[in-house]
Amino acid sequence: MIKTLTFAGIHFSIATMVAFSLTGDFLLGSLVAMVEPTINTGAFYLHEKLWQKLPYLKRHESKTQVKTASFAVIHFGVAFSVTYLLTGDAFIGGLMATIEPAINSVAYFFHERVWQRNKHNVAPLSITKAVAA
Secondary structure (H helix, E strand, C coil): CHHHHHHHHHHHHHHHHHHHHHHCCHHHHHHHHHHHHHHHHHHHHHHHHHHHHCHHHHHCCCCHHHHHHHHHHHHHHHHHHHHHHHHCCHHHHHHHHHHHHHHHHHHHHHHHHHHHHHHHCCCCCCHHHHHHC
């Protein structure tokens, strides 16, 4: 669950910046930035559980690029749906669904690498070490 919470913090920050930039409306941008990452945090948690439980995915868990791509597809769908439903604008929904997941996919890749590195260390990774990594 700690892994999900750390990614949620990253995701909320990125979504807030992108949604506000696209809408120009602080309240609407904030609403999009709260709802979209909340749904995607749940999707992230389920995504992690699937990768841990399904034998085929578990065997390929170290392939960070594949795991990142699978989450990016989910993320794109959620970002478009939420933004379109809240703004009523398919163009802004499309922009949000393209820009925000792209930035978050890069963040996800590095987040995953840090967690893999932590998993292979004998001693638990402290917060100080995680920030430095």
